[in-house]
Amino acid sequence: MNDVAPPPARPAPSGQSVPGHRMRTAIFVAAALGVLVAATILWWPRTTVVKTFSQPPSVVYSDDSPHTVVLQHVHAPIAVLRLSDDSTSSLDHYEVYLGRDPSGGYGHHVRLDATDMDPTRLTVEWATEGVSLNFESGHRVFVPATSFVGGR
Template identity: 40%
Template sequence: MAAADPGPPHAGGASGAGVSGGVGGTAGRRGPAGCLVAVLLAGLLAGVLATGLVAVADASLRDTKVIGKVGQPASVRYPDGRTHHAGIVEVRTWLFHRHRPYELVLGSDPSLSYGHSVTFEATGEGPPKIVAVEWRAEGARVRLDSGHEVFVPAQKFLGGR
């Protein structure tokens, strides 16, 4: 009677200790170091995603404050029949209150929450101030205390823009 062929020898001896994939082996299991790495990678990924969401929210949401406004005089009339306003709006991010460029807004909304906007950086000390607005049929010329002038054509702020 012939003895049964025991098959190929296994590393780790006949007991199967240290053999992966066999009965009593470690297939599909990680050691403590592998679990720690997986948890750290998941935490890192969650942190990066959370940071990205906060950065997008901070950049997208704004807090605005009108810091100066001049209304159109009654002597000047535009074809849309509305009274227009020119003003400077200070813009900050909503979440961290970081300063963003100022906006010169011209339009018929007295709160300046809607209108034609020109974005600019202040060049003087402190917030910019409107020194004068020259309202004409072809548009409005806004003079700032820094000496800068901005001309906005009337068609850009007429009709509720």
């Protein structure tokens, strides 16, 4: 009987990859990118409108536009990593926007980092000279009308 063994398989020439290796590499790269994108989305700062205060009809500014005070809560979980020495990047803080945009997307910006006060208990006093932001703690922030009138 003439039994002939098949010739041995030739190894892949150097410099060429095996198709399975390429597939595993592609899957690994795709998974790593997916994790990176998901982490970025989950750790990106989120802003929520807490309260809005509309300008009363009795107060009129030089641009004859209605203005709004928008109190926003900013939750920035990425700040927990302390990537910089910047102490202004706190995890949770509040921001106030004053201007013509009722959504708070544009206007004069005031960041509230004070402790021992609850910004959600904010009251607003409108006057032709400007707006007073008053807190139960006794803190008061005055923003002159020239800072937010005219679309600033």
